[in-house]
Amino acid sequence: MNHKIPVTVLSGYLGAGKTTLLKYILQEEHDLKIAVIVNDMSEINIDGSLIKSSFSRTEEKLVEMQNGCICCTLREDLMLEVEKLVSRGNIDYIIIESSGISEPIPVAQTFTYVDEVLGIDLTKHCQLDTMVTVVDGNRFWDDFASGESLFDRQQGIDETDKREIVDLLIDQIEFADIILLNKADLLSTEDLDELYHMLKKLNSEAKVIPASFCKVRLNEILNTGRFDFDKASQGAGWIKELNEEHTPETEEYGISSFVYRRRRPFHPERLMEWLENWPVDIVRAKGFFWLASRHNMAGLLSQAGTSIMLQAAGEWVAALPSIEKNAVLKEEPELLEKWDKVYGDRQIELVFIGIEMNQEVIERTLDTCLLSDKEMKENWKQFNDPLPSFGV
Numbered sequence: 001m002n003h004k005i006p007v008t009v010l011s012g013y014l015g016a017g018k019t020t021l022l023k024y025i026l027q028e029e030h031d032l033k034i035a036v037i038v039n040d041m042s043e044i045n046i047d048g049s050l051i052k053s054s055f056s057r058t059e060e061k062l063v064e065m066q067n068g069c070i071c072c073t074l075r076e077d078l079m080l081e082v083e084k085l086v087s088r089g090n091i092d093y094i095i096i097e098s099s100g101i102s103e104p105i106p107v108a109q110t111f112t113y114v115d116e117v118l119g120i121d122l123t124k125h126c127q128l129d130t131m132v133t134v135v136d137g138n139r140f141w142d143d144f145a146s147g148e149s150l151f152d153r154q155q156g157i158d159e160t161d162k163r164e165i166v167d168l169l170i171d172q173i174e175f176a177d178i179i180l181l182n183k184a185d186l187l188s189t190e191d192l193d194e195l196y197h198m199l200k201k202l203n204s205e206a207k208v209i210p211a212s213f214c215k216v217r218l219n220e221i222l223n224t225g226r227f228d229f230d231k232a233s234q235g236a237g238w239i240k241e242l243n244e245e246h247t248p249e250t251e252e253y254g255i256s257s258f259v260y261r262r263r264r265p266f267h268p269e270r271l272m273e274w275l276e277n278w279p280v281d282i283v284r285a286k287g288f289f290w291l292a293s294r295h296n297m298a299g300l301l302s303q304a305g306t307s308i309m310l311q312a313a314g315e316w317v318a319a320l321p322s323i324e325k326n327a328v329l330k331e332e333p334e335l336l337e338k339w340d341k342v343y344g345d346r347q348i349e350l351v352f353i354g355i356e357m358n359q360e361v362i363e364r365t366l367d368t369c370l371l372s373d374k375e376m377k378e379n380w381k382q383f384n385d386p387l388p389s390f391g392v
């Protein structure tokens, strides 16, 4: 029988407690022969030596991967190392501690896709079991609001790594099966409870477990069978909200969410002004928008804390040449349910998640950014468009 080796991946920003968790797992009572892969960004693998001292059995194996990150520069090496571990045999479980700046999706993909170039298919021998994200409960809101990038903190892969800390935090939270809300000992009961509910709102599929020094029952993070790529990709609170799966509000802490849906485009200049005065009570926003001056391209807005990104999300189906358009509509007939006679699928659909958000003010002020009836009849291409480029 081909028994697949389960894999648990530990993610979490620098200092959240990943090494603490790993040491704890190794020292707890278990009857598994565990292989551990530790990824450290620096040249000296500090975590590796800390962990080695926790090995209680000789059959436990440690692979140290340093001077790069397993979600990008060391991704191939990760596949090779896992393949080596598996072919040597005599292990029951693999735990991977990502570097604090790893994005979880590429790491998960390493286990769910066949790599044609290297000719490695880890799906034959391994099964991604649980994606665990450790959150530093004590630093969470400070990091979230810091407005700093990895570059600012000199924590990036190289000098071109300008990823914002908050984007990394949100990626790690939204793509997790288990969120370990760590350092609970440093938080008041109210702050812990509020953060717990916020994390649930940001990822309603994940189980959020408050902990101190990562003390958690091992069956919550090993052999849970919780990982499912599609489920993990769809677990984010904003996706649930767009799919009309509203998660209940937490009245006590004023945590809430809503979708702003309109079938009218934004005026670029007014939207820019709105974005520059972003309401601080919005913690996370994401969704699609229709911009009058770029009529063919759907825009994707993604905000977390102080980081706001606008990107192209592909052309609206209504903007495609008719052969392509008809083919898409045949494949996705549900698009027709919301099809506008003139504008097709173009619309604004933005999800907002926040604490003590004033929904009425957000909606009213966003409505002033929409084209007026008079503007609807003007030449949209001539509107002044100060927004950054992301397509036409």
Ligand SMILES: Nc1nc2c(ncn2[C@@H]2O[C@H](COP(=O)(O)OP(=O)(O)OP(=O)(O)O)[C@@H](O)[C@H]2O)c(=O)[nH]1
Pocket (backbone or CB within 6 Å): 012, 013, 014, 015, 016, 017, 018, 019, 020, 021, 047, 099, 100, 182, 183, 184, 185, 186, 211, 212, 213, 214
């Ligand atoms: N008070 C408190 N301290 C903790 C807790 N968990 C971990 N720590 C401490 O936080 C520091 C960072 O923990 P690590 O386990 O090294 O964090 P990490 O995520 O592995 O950090 P990197 O390897 O730098 O990414 C250490 O000094 C831990 O002892 C906790 O629950 N409460």
